[in-house]
Amino acid sequence: MLSILRKSFWLFGFAVALLILFLPGYTKLQESRVKNRKLEENFRKMAIENYLLQEELKRIENDPVYQEKIVRDKMGVVRKGEIPIKIFSEKKR
Numbered sequence: 001m002l003s004i005l006r007k008s009f010w011l012f013g014f015a016v017a018l019l020i021l022f023l024p025g026y027t028k029l030q031e032s033r034v035k036n037r038k039l040e041e042n043f044r045k046m047a048i049e050n051y052l053l054q055e056e057l058k059r060i061e062n063d064p065v066y067q068e069k070i071v072r073d074k075m076g077v078v079r080k081g082e083i084p085i086k087i088f089s090e091k092k093r
Contacts (some may be wrong), residue, residue, distance in 0.1 A: 059066050071077045078084045 060070065076084070
């Protein structure tokens with residue numbers, strides 16, 4: 001009976017020692033996996049954004065109508081003979 005108890009004690013001690021030895025590494029592994037998933041998701045979003053920006057750049061370079069729209073909207077350029085009119089909205093209190 002004492003021999004079985006002694007073996008059980010050593011087995012339990014061995015299990016605890018393994019747990020103490022490997023638990024911090026396993027925890028870091030799980031944290032790294034979570035961080036990796038977040039980085040992969042961020043990469044996917046940036047790849048999509050990059051693709052959309054490349055498409056817009058192609059459109060700006062090749063589409064004169066779109067170029068004119070951008071110049072008019074963002075830079076306020078008007079054609080010769082046009083009169084620019086600015087409309088201000090009322091400020092609500």
